[in-house]
Amino acid sequence: MNGAQSLLDTLVANDVEVCFANPGTSEMHFVAALDRVPAMRGVLALFEGVATGAADGYARMAGKPAGVLLHLGPGLGNGLANLHNARRAHTPMVVVVGDHATGHKRYDAPLESDIDAVARTVSGTVIRGADTAALAADTAAAIGAARAGAVATLILPADVSWSDGGAPPVTAAPATEPGVDHGALRRAAEILTSGAPTVLLIGGDATGEDGLAAAAAIAAGTGARLLVETFPARLRRGAGVPAPERLGYFAEAATAQLAGAEQLILAGAVSPVSFFAYPGKPSDLVPEGTAVHTLAGHRGAAAALAALAAEVAPGIVGPVAPAGRPELPGGPLTALSAAAVLGALLPAEAIVVDEANTAGVTLAAATAGAPAHDVLTLTGGAIGYGLPAAVGAAIAAPDRPVLAVQADGSAMYTISALWTQARERLNVTTVILNNGAYDILRIELARVGAADAAFGPKAAELLDLTSPGLDFVRIAGGMGVPARRVETAESLAEALRAAFAEPGPHLIDAVLPSLFAS
Structure with missing residues (x-):
């Protein structure tokens, strides 16, 4: 078994079953191995940014890592914008970037570049596969890192891919759910029951139905103002679902939404800043004097909110959006x-x-x-x-x-x-x-x-x-x-x-x- 098949076998053994690809010469053994690993679905994109964006959309909906195959440093560069989006969304993704054969790199061929350095700008983990026998373990390590909510980049030299001696599949570490921080929970409960004007800003995994229900109950039970981060990775909404406002994109709107808050509790979201700098205007959107408290990070926020709701709003059900649609309009489109x-x-x-x-x-x-x-x-x-x-x-x-x-x-x-x-x-x-x-x-x-x-x-x-x-x-x-x-x-x-x-x-x-x- 060559390295490419060992890598693919490990991916599918760990439920990574779709690979969005724009390959080149260095990746041909990976491409050929697809016929020996029929459980892997290869999806061709005509541009690397399509492959990386498609992997992001897939993983957000599937709730598990997607695979991506890119060609050398320039291919990685072409996919970088949507890898940036994936990094910001904490999307689980395993990006395989082919590299020149190990002995070829010293010749500084036209497509030679510092793949490792470029990959670090968007990756939580970068692994260089240097040994065919260890490639299954390297792949499993990348999958484990991705499951934690990150882009994991595995650099695959062509000779490591084509050489025999690949190992059988290795089981990746499962995603460990972060536990509730009980100290942070107690502090949030104290804030919410203190009577101080408070904003609860949610994001991460709190924007699914369970997290939204818990957050809406907290807001209803305590009088806190509930907001969702401006661009959530995946937001459940519609009739029968709590419908909190999203934090405004323009700094002026966000500032108005946060005005008057003495306390800001973050659950899966980060402290808000303006998207860009503007002359004479602050970048930090938190009102002066407002204390910021983190309840939970992007993973585990829904669980933390459920525990907090049981503490400060027991038995309370927050409001949900009523069913209703606009009347169909007529005339020229606007x-x-x-x-x-x-x-x-x-x-x-x-x-x-x-x-x-x-x-x-x-x-x-x-x-x-x-x-x-x-x-x-x-x-x-x-x-x-x-x-x-x-x-x-x-x-x-x-x-x-x-x-x-x-x-x-x-x-x-x-x-x-x-x-x-x-x-x-x-x-x-x-x-x-x-x-x-x-x-x-x-x-x-x-x-x-x-x-x-x-x-x-x-x-x-x-x-x-x-x-x-x-x-x-x-x-x-x-x-x-x-x-x-x-x-x-x-x-x-x-x-x-x-x-x-x-x-x-x-x-x-x-x-x-x-x-x-x-």
């Missing part, structure tokens, strides 16, 4: 009416991959009373996440409809994900909110003080996507995904109904006015 259509027609148990950005600001309100569903968000802020994550989510949950709500500019970063959707016949409906601009940057141009509302023509040109316009119908059709263009609320509703009723991927190019349209 961001508001597009969100209303999506809320009116969202199927039960949908997975919503939200990279709508500025065009989707009303989406959360429009879907609040829709049938219960899960939302995946842009946790790390690196755009180009939505289309690949929809691929992974659809593979992880093939019986659930996936709706990717996608801004036009960020869609182009990883548009080749549509090809993978078609190749794998995935049930993904993509709605492109096409306003022909980077509207978020038009907003930020003024917010950072670089220009007033009437910014000049050269600045405007760098933020405009209309010269030429993007024809998503033709792009999707060229990749095998049926598509149609819509410009009214009625036609969006018709297109959505048709897409949800027919298996396989579909794309809807929903044309909207820019927020800055004259």
Whole structure:
């Protein structure tokens, strides 16, 4: 048995059964070994950022590590943005990066680079497989690290992959659930029963149904204000589910939400800061004088909240979102009416991959009373996440409809994900909110003080996507995904109904006015 098969055998023996791949020459023995390890599903992506984003979406929905196969340092570099998102989301992932054969590295061939250094920027663990006989153990160590909620990178030299002497599969360490910190629990209970104005900010594994129920009970029983982090990795929401506000993206909104708090309790979330620095404004969003207390980290937050609810809110059930949908609107599409259509027609148990950005600001309100569903968000802020994550989510949950709500500019970063959707016949409906601009940057141009509302023509040109316009119908059709263009609320509703009723991927190019349209 060669090293590549030993690695693959260990992956599947530890329930890592999907590998999103964009391989090269150094990885050919891994590719060939797939035929000897039929339990591993290989999914081809045409760009490394699609492979890494798909692995992120898969692992968030499957609740277990995904595999990724990349080619040398440049391949890792191409996948880095979505690995950044995965790191921020604490997504379990095993990234196998092929490297030059050990004896070849000294020649400084054109693709030689410092893979280890690049991998450390996004990985909780980096392991260099230096010995074929030890590769199964190295793989198990990477899986164990991933199960703890991290990107684990395993660097695979070509000769270690092709050499014989691979060992049988090794069992990886199971994920150990962090116990409740009883000291932190007692302090949180004291704060919540003290009468001090308190905000409870949740994230991590507390944004599932159990964590939300416990947090809502605590808020109802103590009067604390409940908020969810701005970009949760996976958020359960909809009718019958507690519906706390999410912390605002813009610092001004978040500051208003936190105003007046004397105590801030973190459960699975980190202390809030602004996404960017702004002239004359603070980066730390915690009000001056507010004490910050950590109840639990990203793992174990739901369990800690359940214990806290039993202490401070026994027998209390927090409020949940009532069932209710927007009326179907009519007329020319706007961001508001597009969100209303999506809320009116969202199927039960949908997975919503939200990279709508500025065009989707009303989406959360429009879907609040829709049938219960899960939302995946842009946790790390690196755009180009939505289309690949929809691929992974659809593979992880093939019986659930996936709706990717996608801004036009960020869609182009990883548009080749549509090809993978078609190749794998995935049930993904993509709605492109096409306003022909980077509207978020038009907003930020003024917010950072670089220009007033009437910014000049050269600045405007760098933020405009209309010269030429993007024809998503033709792009999707060229990749095998049926598509149609819509410009009214009625036609969006018709297109959505048709897409949800027919298996396989579909794309809807929903044309909207820019927020800055004259």
